[in-house]
Amino acid sequence: MTDAAHNSPLSDPIPDKPPRSQWEEVWSQFRRHRGAMISLFILVVIVAGTYLGPLIWRADPQAIPSTLDMIKQRDARPIYTSIWDSGAKVQWANPLGTDNLARDNLARLMYGGRVSIAVGLLAMALSIVLGALVGVLAGYFRRLDSPLMRLTDLFLALPLLPLILVASLLFREPLSAAFGVEGGTFVLIVSLIGITSWMQTARIVRGDVLALKEREFVLAAKSVGTRPGRLIRRHVLPNVLSPIMVSATLGIATAIITESALSFLGFGFPPDFPTWGRLLNDSVDRMVSFPERVLWPGLMISLTVLCVNYIGDGLRDALDPRIRGR
Amino acid sequence: MTFKTALMGAAALVALAPAAFAERGSDGEVRIIYWQAPSILNPFLSGGTKDLESASMIIEPLARYNEKGELVPWLVDEVPTVDNGGVSADLTSITWKITPGLTWSDGTPFTSADVKFTYEYCTDPDGGCAQVTKFEGVDSVDTPDDLTVTVNFSGPTPNPYGPFVGGESPILQAAQFADCKGAAASTCTEENFNPIGTGPFVVDDFKPNDVIVMSANPNYRDPAKPAFAKVTFKGGGDATAAGRAVMETGEFDYAWNLQLAPDVISQMQEGGLGTPVAGFGPLVERLMLNNANPDPALGEMRSVKADPNGPSEHPFLGDPAVYKAMSMAIDRPLLVEVGYGQAGKVTCNWVPAPDAFNSTALTCDTQDIAGANAMLDAAGYMDTDGDGVRETPDGVPMSILYQTSTNAVRQDFQALIKEWWSQIGIETELRNLNASVFFGGDPGSPDTFQKFYADVQMYANTFNGTDPQAYLGNALCDKAPRPDSQWQGENISRTCIPGYDEMHAQLQATAGIEARAEIGRALNDMAVENGMMIPLVHRGRLSAHANTLGGVVLNVWDSELWNVADWYRVDG
Numbered sequence: 022m023t024d025a026a027h028n029s030p031l032s033d034p035i036p037d038k039p040p041r042s043q044w045e046e047v048w049s050q051f052r053r054h055r056g057a058m059i060s061l062f063i064l065v066v067i068v069a070g071t072y073l074g075p076l077i078w079r080a081d082p083q084a085i086p087s088t089l090d091m092i093k094q095r096d097a098r099p100i101y102t103s104i105w106d107s108g109a110k111v112q113w114a115n116p117l118g119t120d121n122l123a124r125d126n127l128a129r130l131m132y133g134g135r136v137s138i139a140v141g142l143l144a145m146a147l148s149i150v151l152g153a154l155v156g157v158l159a160g161y162f163r164r165l166d167s168p169l170m171r172l173t174d175l176f177l178a179l180p181l182l183p184l185i186l187v188a189s190l191l192f193r194e195p196l197s198a199a200f201g202v203e204g205g206t207f208v209l210i211v212s213l214i215g216i217t218s219w220m221q222t223a224r225i226v227r228g229d230v231l232a233l234k235e236r237e238f239v240l241a242a243k244s245v246g247t248r249p250g251r252l253i254r255r256h257v258l259p260n261v262l263s264p265i266m267v268s269a270t271l272g273i274a275t276a277i278i279t280e281s282a283l284s285f286l287g288f289g290f291p292p293d294f295p296t297w298g299r300l301l302n303d304s305v306d307r308m309v310s311f312p313e314r315v316l317w318p319g320l321m322i323s324l325t326v327l328c329v330n331y332i333g334d335g336l337r338d339a340l341d342p343r344i345r346g347r
Numbered sequence: 348m349t350f351k352t353a354l355m356g357a358a359a360l361v362a363l364a365p366a367a368f369a370e371r372g373s374d375g376e377v378r379i380i381y382w383q384a385p386s387i388l389n390p391f392l393s394g395g396t397k398d399l400e401s402a403s404m405i406i407e408p409l410a411r412y413n414e415k416g417e418l419v420p421w422l423v424d425e426v427p428t429v430d431n432g433g434v435s436a437d438l439t440s441i442t443w444k445i446t447p448g449l450t451w452s453d454g455t456p457f458t459s460a461d462v463k464f465t466y467e468y469c470t471d472p473d474g475g476c477a478q479v480t481k482f483e484g485v486d487s488v489d490t491p492d493d494l495t496v497t498v499n500f501s502g503p504t505p506n507p508y509g510p511f512v513g514g515e516s517p518i519l520q521a522a523q524f525a526d527c528k529g530a531a532a533s534t535c536t537e538e539n540f541n542p543i544g545t546g547p548f549v550v551d552d553f554k555p556n557d558v559i560v561m562s563a564n565p566n567y568r569d570p571a572k573p574a575f576a577k578v579t580f581k582g583g584g585d586a587t588a589a590g591r592a593v594m595e596t597g598e599f600d601y602a603w604n605l606q607l608a609p610d611v612i613s614q615m616q617e618g619g620l621g622t623p624v625a626g627f628g629p630l631v632e633r634l635m636l637n638n639a640n641p642d643p644a645l646g647e648m649r650s651v652k653a654d655p656n657g658p659s660e661h662p663f664l665g666d667p668a669v670y671k672a673m674s675m676a677i678d679r680p681l682l683v684e685v686g687y688g689q690a691g692k693v694t695c696n697w698v699p700a701p702d703a704f705n706s707t708a709l710t711c712d713t714q715d716i717a718g719a720n721a722m723l724d725a726a727g728y729m730d731t732d733g734d735g736v737r738e739t740p741d742g743v744p745m746s747i748l749y750q751t752s753t754n755a756v757r758q759d760f761q762a763l764i765k766e767w768w769s770q771i772g773i774e775t776e777l778r779n780l781n782a783s784v785f786f787g788g789d790p791g792s793p794d795t796f797q798k799f800y801a802d803v804q805m806y807a808n809t810f811n812g813t814d815p816q817a818y819l820g821n822a823l824c825d826k827a828p829r830p831d832s833q834w835q836g837e838n839i840s841r842t843c844i845p846g847y848d849e850m851h852a853q854l855q856a857t858a859g860i861e862a863r864a865e866i867g868r869a870l871n872d873m874a875v876e877n878g879m880m881i882p883l884v885h886r887g888r889l890s891a892h893a894n895t896l897g898g899v900v901l902n903v904w905d906s907e908l909w910n911v912a913d914w915y916r917v918d919g
Binding site for chain 2: 307
């Protein structure tokens with residue numbers, strides 16, 4: 022009983038840890054979502070692989086060996102093929118094989134991932150920022166509702182692909198001059214995809230904000246004189262986070278696919294610049310003889326999208342105060 | 348020797364046997380797939396190959412080209428020449444004698460009035476005939492009697508085989524199309540979809556952009572032909588699917604124009620049901636060099652020469668040392684191997700066929716990177732700032748934009764050529780454009796091959812028939828696309844070579860195949876050596892037929908379906 026004072030029923034227990042902040046609460050809740058944790062891990066591995074991988078695996082994704090070497094090295098299969106097919110053409114210099122011009126598949130996959138992930142994440146971020154902004158403003162301020170929703174309808178009615186094609190015609194060259202060919206295309210594609218995909222988010226957010234606005238806690242906050250800006254940040258936004266997360270995760274997949282469609286039509290990145298979508302497109306003709314060339318980029322796109330979905334799911338649960346702590 | 352000849356004779360008899368003993372309609376149905384779908388069966392209202400070739404099974408010209416590029420009589424007994432008196436000595440008229448006893452598929456007789464009507468139909472100023480160039484220079488068409496047609500030209504015409512020759516100029520039935528002349532032409536849907544012809548098949552049902560069902564023509568001139576009673580002509584899909592349908596799954600008997608990489612074709616061939624066939628016409632995959640300056644800063648004058656009759660205005664592509672070095676750096680045999688396989692050959696010429704016109708003056712089949720580098724060094728193009736890219740003596744970096752249409756083989760070529768050019772210190776930016784935009788010819792789009800807003804562009808081009816006179820005219824100074832001509836014009840590289848126009852005029856006035864071929868070869872060499880283009884690959888046309896389909900003779904000089912009447916079913 023040496024620490025009797027500590028356990029005395031008459032004194033309040035002194036907390037041995039400082040109180041946890043809201044974000045620590047969210048993190049501890051998030052950690053309990055097993056799917057989300059696994060997904061986060063895989064996503065970090067993929068992102069690290071595409072960004073740090075090329076520092077270790079130094080093959081050039083665009084280099085073509087000279088004539089004789091090219092004929093010798095092209096169309097190599099991945100190393101693992103030799104497990105079931107001892108006659109397969111494999112070479113240790115190219116663990117995932119080479120394409121029909123003897124470019125290294127592993128290097129192309131890593132460089133392709135850089136661009137696809139960056140385009141997907143940035144375009145998604147842009148589109149949910151726009152969508153959430155328009156949705157919250159339209160839902161919260163009655164006067165803005167009608168004009169903003171008509172604007173949303175207008176964007177929904179626009180045929181997206183032709184619009185993107187026209188815009189890329191107009192802005193391609195000034196942007197290339199400002200940021201270089203690849204940088205200019207990147208800025209162009211990210212902003213075009215972002216600007217043309219915020220409408221669903223805006224509509225969903227507006228609907229939720231309209232419902233939230235009439236809830237008691239919002240009324241209570243209003244009655245104590247909370248200003249609209251603070252009310253939105255403190256009470257409305259956290260409660261509409263879940264629909265935003267869901268549309269964000271769907272947006273990444275759409276962005277990656279739109280990027281590949283643009284590249285295919287000739288309005289995206291230069292044709293020798295690898296992205297996952299382009300690798301897929303280029304390999305479809307030879308899918309039967311070289312399944313790995315579609316399998317790997319396809320797997321990477323699916324994994325990335327799936328991981329972001331799960332992380333979104335975990336985040337939504339973690340951010341919802343009614344679920345948190347249960 | 349005699350034994351061998353006898354053996355070969357016997358073999359030939361065996362091969363001919365199924366065709367010789369067949370009777371009309373005995374072989375059932377033949378299924379043809381074109382991955383572009385026909386939208387009309389009147390070739391005078393459409394320039395599309397798919398429409399021309401599907402219509403060629405139904406309506407026919409007076410004479411056409413065979414697989415060797417020779418003219419063969421079709422609805423006439425012999426091809427008129429100066430020697431047999433069919434072409435007048437002053438080369439201003441040609442007289443065709445129609446084979447007696449020919450009938451249309453509805454049983455009415457085929458006469459010279461139909462031929463004359465076809466001329467009037469196509470040259471009607473309100474009609475918008477797509478094949479009107481075939482009748483260029485025709486003054487009048489006379490019909491002295493029912494079986495004689497005389498075409499009078501306005502001047503001496505060394506090559507009078509334009510009108511009524513080849514799949515682009517078939518004969519329409521006057522009785523059927525009488526009310527469809529001029530502005531009414533495109534409104535005659537029933538006639539345009541179901542033309543009455545002299546060919547081996549008649550249309551039963553035509554669904555535009557989808558499928559044509561045809562049956563054997565009961566009044567066809569050869570009572571034993573065609574061997575097939577029914578044709579299903581399916582359109583649409585893509586080249587890969589069409590190739591698979593013939594060679595792997597056997598759903599179709601004939602697939603047209605399979606522009607696929609050689610390893611893809613051989614993979615399909617392993618399916619064992621079909622065989623690819625290649626034929627070589629004058630089709631050449633080439634790099635066109637821009638003789639104007641494509642700098643965006645020039646605004647309206649971008650890719651337009653300030654002086655259309657002057658030399659190249661490009662900062663460096665007009666220098667022979669540059670374009671010769673660029674050509675030397677290219678490994679053409681490797682391009683053929685990667686892109687075309689059996690459907691490609693190395694060429695250094697703009698006109699590689701027919702044989703008489705194929706120049707042998709130039710060689711280009713070995714890559715010489717060191718030689719190319721030495722040539723650029725000697726001409727004063729040095730890498731002065733150490734970034735791996737040479738600069739011109741004026742300090743302009745040698746970096747070029749290289750564009751082409753979207754196609755897997757073309758993108759492989761782009762990647763390879765970019766790599767080779769980087770080895771001689773020329774930096775290349777690649778760009779690919781959707782084929783329907785690139786070749787679309789829309790004057791409002793900046794991405795067409797006519798506008799040529801790039802330094803180098805790659806595509807293939809060819810000509811119809813066997814005489815390249817009009818095709819060689821594509822390098823004449825005044826044919827360059829310009830804003831004031833709505834960017835129309837065939838001189839895509841905007842070249843203007845001193846002495847070329849005069850020599851081309853000489854070609855127009857020369858008769859006799861030998862003399863014409865000699866001038867043609869000289870023109871070809873002149874264009875290639877003066878930086879109009881860098882020829883890459885002489886491309887064949889690759890189609891595939893089922894192993895059970897006999898009698899297919901791939902013809903690149905005329906419709907591929909030119910001899911469909913001779914096709915038959917092989918057992919096996």
